[in-house]
Amino acid sequence: MAKIPINMKSGEVEKSEVIIGIDLGTTNSLVSIVEDGKARVIKDDDGQTALVPSIVHFNEENKIIVGHLAKKLLSTHPERTIYSAKRLMGKSYKDLANYTSLLGYEIIDEEDKLVKVKVGQEFHTPVNLSAEILKYLKARIEKVLNKNISKAVITVPAYFNDAQRQATRDAGKLAGLEVLRIINEPTAASLAYGFGKKEEPSKTIAVYDLGGGTFDISILKLDNGVFDVLSTNGDTFLGGDDFDRVIMDHWVNQSQLSTEDLNTNKSLAQSIRLQAEMAKVHLSDNDIFESKDRSFQISKEEFHQLSKPIVEKTIDICKSAVKDAELELSDIDEVILVGGSTRMPLVKKMVSNYFGKTANDALNPDEVVAQGAAIQADILAGNTTGYLLLDVTPLSLGIETMGGLMDVIIPRNSKVPSSAGRSYTTSVDGQSKLKVSIFQGERDLVEHNRKLGEFVLSNIPPMPAGIPKIEVHFIIDADGILKVRAMEKRSETQTEITITSQYGISEEEMGRMLVDSLKHAEQDMKTKALLEAQNEAKSIIHSGHKFIKQNEAILSQEETNELITLINDLEHAVKDKTKDNIQLAMKILNDFSAPLAERAMNYNIKQALSGKKVGE
Ligand code: AMP
Numbered sequence: 001m002a003k004i005p006i007n008m009k010s011g012e013v014e015k016s017e018v019i020i021g022i023d024l025g026t027t028n029s030l031v032s033i034v035e036d037g038k039a040r041v042i043k044d045d046d047g048q049t050a051l052v053p054s055i056v057h058f059n060e061e062n063k064i065i066v067g068h069l070a071k072k073l074l075s076t077h078p079e080r081t082i083y084s085a086k087r088l089m090g091k092s093y094k095d096l097a098n099y100t101s102l103l104g105y106e107i108i109d110e111e112d113k114l115v116k117v118k119v120g121q122e123f124h125t126p127v128n129l130s131a132e133i134l135k136y137l138k139a140r141i142e143k144v145l146n147k148n149i150s151k152a153v154i155t156v157p158a159y160f161n162d163a164q165r166q167a168t169r170d171a172g173k174l175a176g177l178e179v180l181r182i183i184n185e186p187t188a189a190s191l192a193y194g195f196g197k198k199e200e201p202s203k204t205i206a207v208y209d210l211g212g213g214t215f216d217i218s219i220l221k222l223d224n225g226v227f228d229v230l231s232t233n234g235d236t237f238l239g240g241d242d243f244d245r246v247i248m249d250h251w252v253n254q255s256q257l258s259t260e261d262l263n264t265n266k267s268l269a270q271s272i273r274l275q276a277e278m279a280k281v282h283l284s285d286n287d288i289f290e291s292k293d294r295s296f297q298i299s300k301e302e303f304h305q306l307s308k309p310i311v312e313k314t315i316d317i318c319k320s321a322v323k324d325a326e327l328e329l330s331d332i333d334e335v336i337l338v339g340g341s342t343r344m345p346l347v348k349k350m351v352s353n354y355f356g357k358t359a360n361d362a363l364n365p366d367e368v369v370a371q372g373a374a375i376q377a378d379i380l381a382g383n384t385t386g387y388l389l390l391d392v393t394p395l396s397l398g399i400e401t402m403g404g405l406m407d408v409i410i411p412r413n414s415k416v417p418s419s420a421g422r423s424y425t426t427s428v429d430g431q432s433k434l435k436v437s438i439f440q441g442e443r444d445l446v447e448h449n450r451k452l453g454e455f456v457l458s459n460i461p462p463m464p465a466g467i468p469k470i471e472v473h474f475i476i477d478a479d480g481i482l483k484v485r486a487m488e489k490r491s492e493t494q495t496e497i498t499i500t501s502q503y504g505i506s507e508e509e510m511g512r513m514l515v516d517s518l519k520h521a522e523q524d525m526k527t528k529a530l531l532e533a534q535n536e537a538k539s540i541i542h543s544g545h546k547f548i549k550q551n552e553a554i555l556s557q558e559e560t561n562e563l564i565t566l567i568n569d570l571e572h573a574v575k576d577k578t579k580d581n582i583q584l585a586m587k588i589l590n591d592f593s594a595p596l597a598e599r600a601m602n603y604n605i606k607q608a609l610s611g612k613k614v615g616e
Helices: 068-072 094-102 126-145 162-174 185-192 240-254 259-264 266-282 300-324 345-355 368-380 507-519 521-550 557-576 579-609
Strands: 020-024 028-035 038-041 056-058 064-066 117-119 122-124 151-156 178-184 203-210 215-223 226-235 288-290 297-299 334-338 397-401 405-410 418-424 434-440 450-457 470-476 482-488 493-499
Touching: 020 126, 020 185, 020 368, 028 126, 028 368, 038 368, 056 068, 056 126, 064 068, 064 126, 122 126, 126 162, 151 162, 151 185, 151 368, 162 178, 162 521, 178 185, 178 368, 185 203, 185 215, 185 226, 185 334, 185 368, 203 300, 203 345, 215 300, 226 300, 240 259, 240 266, 240 297, 240 300, 259 266, 266 288, 297 300, 300 345, 334 345, 334 368, 397 470, 405 418, 405 470, 405 521, 434 482, 434 493, 450 482, 450 493, 507 521, 521 557, 521 579, 557 579
Parallel strands: 020 151, 151 178, 203 334
Antiparallel strands: 020 028, 028 038, 056 064, 117 122, 203 215, 215 226, 288 297, 397 405, 397 434, 418 470, 434 450, 470 482, 482 493
């Protein structure tokens, strides 16, 4: 079968074009480029600072301030200054558990929906917040290099799932950057250390990455230029912030302050937090810290005692990673230190002790990930050679879901061969057929993407909406041939399609599609958010009517009338096409119906227990 250009290499990159490498960190972000064959990080005009705090401040006039200036506003305006947005990426309110109470800003409690941050009357998503940081980084490097920049490689933690990688891509898009690759941070660090060349003998590397908010350990096998992740482990809530917190707690214990004081006075909490971070950094090179006003002191010895349990936790996680990789400690050839917190002498010592070899810290631990991203960018630009580059999918592949939305199954730049699947269900009771339409492209609405083919999965046994479990699986083989299979799991009904060469796409067309996706990013995301809200509302309206019908016995006339009114309000909001109104109408309906649903459930359980059939 003819090879189709689904896995065309990144031919769209012009030689000599500058592609930047971005380390979008939890605490700090930075940009690097390769110049004269060497990766270097971009510093401010003053030639001093390379690290940009990943902090976004929204002032009263909704002007956006990013970086060092925003960091200064953390203690005076904590509710308008957002830090650690990366931790919120692809997460719901529920996922964040108790963490939200530690933040100085407000996160909307919407259970299992993706988190939103409320600043004044505005709502911001982690994608928007990350896009602001990326916009700032882009503008800064454009100023320093006096050149327009439009392409980037961005790094993400190895444990980031599909949704989090997609969110990072979207943030890049919103910032006006074409994201050529999303690469794993440990892979980037290994590239920076020069590992992974084609001719190099096979090597096993442990990348120990202790940043501001997260800990990652990755064990990579580098063989003939291929990076293979043998295992990754980590803790998304373990990092430099925890060392700051033990110092804070130590000071609070020693002073007249209580945790209650800090909870009620967010500004005071933030300023002590910043002092604690200063103390921690100071103690990496000194034996004692004393604050300017002399109210807080801590010695290196005390700090080591307090921080040892935290470092031990990371060593336990390393043990699991080594075990998962099915290796002995002696199999590991190199240990690389990444992340600002590895500057702590205690960390270096305990990691070296555990692995039985001196941990490599030759490169600046804050910069190695960005440098690796720049090297990857330079490989894509065709300048750096000697690395093996795997084939990748140049455009995302996915299917059409309700409302004409594109649901990406294999994201752009995934390695080939590749396989991925996702579960879907029906939206109508008794639905016996499901049309699967396959698209290629970066836009959120399928109408703007390219249709590759479609087929119908028929003979789905009649079931209520939402019950069938339909798995759609995409497989791209080493020749780039795409197979799509849909299967209803309960009945094992299955249909498959092979996309053949007639669906190929020219490089010009591919380039145009990428440019369009950047140009329309903001509008596309707004449309997507509206369609998602409309889809959710329609399914709530459907269940609402069903609920009234099934529970006539326990609902009073007033309750039924009120439910009908609220469902009608929601129907109007859907027709109105204003996302915020739809969400508000859903919330009001949910708030009213939740106690009724609970009552209905209790009643039904009681009926079932007393031997009667539900609905009798
Ligand atoms: P990263 O997320 O990799 O940018 O790491 C940032 C974290 O490293 C923050 O928690 C910083 O406080 C911490 N850090 C930076 N420099 C030092 C230092 N010299 N000693 C200890 N921690 C540091």
